[in-house]
Amino acid sequence: LFANVPLAPRDPILGLNEAYAADPRSNKVNLGVGVYYDDNGKIPLLACVREAETAMAANPKPRGYQPIEGPAHYTTAVQHLLFGPQSPLLAEKRVVTAQGLGGTGALRIGADLLKRIVPDASVYISAPSWENHRGIFEAAGFSVREYRYFDAQTGGVDFAGMIADLEAAPAHSIIVLHACCHNPTGADLTEAQWQTVVEVCRAKALVPFLDMAYQGFAEGIDADAVAVRRFCDAGIPVLISSSFSKNFSLYGERVGALSIVTTTADEAARVLSQLKRVIRTNYSNPPTHGAALVATVLADSALRQQWETELAGMRDRIRAMRQGLRARLEAAVPGRDFTFVTAQRGMFSYTGLTPEQVERLQRDFGIYAVRSGRICVAALNSHNLDTVADAIAAVLRG
Ligand code: LMR
Numbered sequence: 001l002f003a004n005v006p007l008a009p010r011d012p013i014l015g016l017n018e019a020y021a022a023d024p025r026s027n028k029v030n031l032g033v034g035v036y037y038d039d040n041g042k043i044p045l046l047a048c049v050r051e052a053e054t055a056m057a058a059n060p061k062p063r064g065y066q067p068i069e070g071p072a073h074y075t076t077a078v079q080h081l082l083f084g085p086q087s088p089l090l091a092e093k094r095v096v097t098a099q100g101l102g103g104t105g106a107l108r109i110g111a112d113l114l115k116r117i118v119p120d121a122s123v124y125i126s127a128p129s130w131e132n133h134r135g136i137f138e139a140a141g142f143s144v145r146e147y148r149y150f151d152a153q154t155g156g157v158d159f160a161g162m163i164a165d166l167e168a169a170p171a172h173s174i175i176v177l178h179a180c181c182h183n184p185t186g187a188d189l190t191e192a193q194w195q196t197v198v199e200v201c202r203a204k205a206l207v208p209f210l211d212m213a214y215q216g217f218a219e220g221i222d223a224d225a226v227a228v229r230r231f232c233d234a235g236i237p238v239l240i241s242s243s244f245s246k247n248f249s250l251y252g253e254r255v256g257a258l259s260i261v262t263t264t265a266d267e268a269a270r271v272l273s274q275l276k277r278v279i280r281t282n283y284s285n286p287p288t289h290g291a292a293l294v295a296t297v298l299a300d301s302a303l304r305q306q307w308e309t310e311l312a313g314m315r316d317r318i319r320a321m322r323q324g325l326r327a328r329l330e331a332a333v334p335g336r337d338f339t340f341v342t343a344q345r346g347m348f349s350y351t352g353l354t355p356e357q358v359e360r361l362q363r364d365f366g367i368y369a370v371r372s373g374r375i376c377v378a379a380l381n382s383h384n385l386d387t388v389a390d391a392i393a394a395v396l397r398g
Pocket residue numbers: 013014032033034035104130132183213
């Protein structure tokens with residue numbers, strides 16, 4: 001049976017963790033996976049989460065099956081973050097939200113649902129995009145194409161190219177958009193540019209699918225939801241995958257959600273019924289613990305406040321690391337423009353390093369980055385910043 005099974009390549013992102021773990025060097029640095037580490041290189045357990053977990057442990061609950069779409073106190077909390085608690089869409093019951101297994105799982109149930117509704121559609125992802133976007137939509141049976149996005153000359157967005165490609169996409173094409181903190185480039189659209197994208201999606205009957213894995217990592221909860229809100233204002237159907245992996249530092253709990261904005265409450269009920277079939281035949285219903293933690297924190301005003309403070313702390317530390325990296329690179333490689341390091345938003349910096357330079361970073365310096373040249377700025381700290389900047393400068397100098 002397995003005699004001819006070929007060996008699959010390592011995952012381009014998570015595979016780096018395996019290679020990093022096997023590296024015996026004590027000064028190694030993992031800038032591969034998108035995980036936030038504190039200044040001591042540890043994944044934080046947020047104080048708000050610790051407090052919620054302590055309270056839950058003091059009053060343990062039985063673990064029955066959850067509703068297929070997850071518990072209402074969780075899905076409602078998700079909706080309030082994405083749309084704002086006062087959104088008329090919620091009062092009109094036009095939004096379907098289901099708990100997902102992280103942002104990835106939410107994307108996958110959304111993809112599987114769309115395959116039932118628009119089976120012949122193509123999916124368009126940004127060039128470049130998160131490596132797993134292509135894999136997820138291809139695994140759901142779609143053919144995946146790209147729209148122009150990153151402009152290597154400016155380090156920003158090739159907006160004219162993006163719009164031209166979206167305008168040329170056939171009606172009902174699924175357009176995967178990064179709501180904030182674009183992964184891997186860190187180059188985001190302005191609010192005015194989002195408005196144009198919304199208009200194109202409406203005019204061309206495209207299906208926007210917003211991936212929002214980093215809400216709160218650019219400017220803040222509401223500011224980072226601007227794309228979601230502009231699509232909602234336009235009254236067109238939109239899908240949103242969201243995640244608490246990063247902003248709650250709950251990576252291993254796999255706690256995320258898929259939200260779908262529909263046109264009427266009746267439509268929402270029918271869409272939910274189909275989404276439940278997708279979930280039931282995949283993992284039946286979602287796990288309890290992570291979602292309970294998130295819902296507990298978001299429902300308690302003191303814990304919620306604490307969360308926002310801790311999230312702001314993560315955001316500010318990343319900004320400080322960007323400034324530190326830029327200053328060191330500017331000093332070490334004069335004449336080269338590193339302003340992109342502080343202009344990009346979120347966890348990542350798209351460095352412009354070539355695959356060969358990334359390989360050299362790993363081989364000669366024990367510094368792991370994604371082959372595309374993406375580094376996770378959230379893994380820099382006051383102890384490794386000099387080493388990393390020196391190594392990047394060395395490979396850039398050749
Ligand atoms: C990343 O891009 O590194 C993260 O989103 C983690 C992952 O699942 O790839």
